[in-house]
Amino acid sequence: MYVARESTKLWRRVCAETTAELQLLFEKWQLLLAGLVFQYIHGLAARGVHYLHRPGPLLQDLGFMALPELGQEKGYLSESLFTFIFISFFLWSFHPFVYHSKRFYTVLLWRRVLAFLVASQFLRIMTFYSTQLPGPNYHCREGSKLATLPPPNNALEVLLINFPRGVLFGCGDLIFSSHMIFTLVFVRTYHKYGSNRLIKLLSWLMAIIQSLLIIASRKHYTVDVVVAWYTVNLVVFFVDKKLPEMPDRTNGLSLLPVNTKDKDGRMKEELHKLEKDGRMMDEFHKLLNGNTVDATDWRQRVQINGKHGEDTNHTVSDATPTGT
Numbered sequence: 001m002y003v004a005r006e007s008t009k010l011w012r013r014v015c016a017e018t019t020a021e022l023q024l025l026f027e028k029w030q031l032l033l034a035g036l037v038f039q040y041i042h043g044l045a046a047r048g049v050h051y052l053h054r055p056g057p058l059l060q061d062l063g064f065m066a067l068p069e070l071g072q073e074k075g076y077l078s079e080s081l082f083t084f085i086f087i088s089f090f091l092w093s094f095h096p097f098v099y100h101s102k103r104f105y106t107v108l109l110w111r112r113v114l115a116f117l118v119a120s121q122f123l124r125i126m127t128f129y130s131t132q133l134p135g136p137n138y139h140c141r142e143g144s145k146l147a148t149l150p151p152p153n154n155a156l157e158v159l160l161i162n163f164p165r166g167v168l169f170g171c172g173d174l175i176f177s178s179h180m181i182f183t184l185v186f187v188r189t190y191h192k193y194g195s196n197r198l199i200k201l202l203s204w205l206m207a208i209i210q211s212l213l214i215i216a217s218r219k220h221y222t223v224d225v226v227v228a229w230y231t232v233n234l235v236v237f238f239v240d241k242k243l244p245e246m247p248d249r250t251n252g253l254s255l256l257p258v259n260t261k262d263k264d265g266r267m268k269e270e271l272h273k274l275e276k277d278g279r280m281m282d283e284f285h286k287l288l289n290g291n292t293v294d295a296t297d298w299r300q301r302v303q304i305n306g307k308h309g310e311d312t313n314h315t316v317s318d319a320t321p322t323g324t
Contacts, residue, residue: 010098017097024107032107035114040161042121046173047161049128053172055147056134063215063222064136070217072138078213079168082179085206089186092194102249104193112243116185119235124181127227128173136218140171147171177220180228183207188236193246 093109096102139146146169152158187203194200211225
């Protein structure tokens with residue numbers, strides 16, 4: 001019975017949250033769609049620069065000197081950590097559908113996340129197209145067949161971007177790291193809207209570990225990671241200032257009034273509540289005065305003479321029989 005009762009409550013909560021989120025989605029879908037489309041454009045740009053990449057000797061890098069090389073057999077470590085960060089953030093962004101503690105709306109949260117990603121990725125595209133560096137990854141070095149792509153046979157070959165192989169084995173899109181863009185945007189977003197302090201500290205620690213693993217696996221130069229750290233943080237800081245702040249849901253409101261009807265309904269409820277409180281105060285004043293005089297008339301008389309003691313004595317003397 002307990003499980004059935006809690007399951008019913010959970011289902012009602014999910015339905016109510018879904019209704020609110022769908023209302024927001026119908027109003028904000030344009031920006032969400034634009035952000036998703038730009039993810040494809042970013043992948044297309046990374047695919048295009050691979051045709052321009054020319055392998056060469058590795059550049060002198062301080063991170064390569066300080067961190068031992070993991071090797072191809074351990075290159076999955078950085079990808080595994082990134083996948084864990086991505087999935088964890090994605091699932092956390094939908095927790096308002098289940099838990100009582102709701103600080104944000106999922107649709108509005110992803111609008112901000114996509115805005116941060118688009119701004120950072122736009123700067124990244126301009127950067128790696130400006131100068132193509134010889135890739136440090138194993139499949140981008142001299143002698144590898146994947147270091148330079150042959151000219152495409154048709155436009156469709158470029159537009160399909162060979163996902164996901166084209167993403168995992170890309171070359172030339174170095175400055176700055178795309179993995180660090182996603183990682184830092186997710187960590188900063190949770191730092192602002194998350195509630196668990198321990199997880200916030202762990203998320204920043206994972207971002208640092210992710211940076212070291214990317215360098216140790218030779219997927220990026222150290223400059224790619226360093227530039228990502230200060231560029232993404234600055235982008236998030238300035239873009240966040242321009243975006244309207246999301247409504248705080250800690251006040252207990254379960255649904256967001258996203259249209260005029262909802263707002264009018266809430267205003268009517270508040271007015272009704274104020275009128276009810278006003279009638280209760282009137283009755284309270286009547287009880288204090290021991291009579292049934294209209295509360296408005298009582299307030300007027302108090303304001304006119306301003307002598308509470310004299311009015312009380314006068315009322316008592318009138319009510320007392322003479323000759324006692």
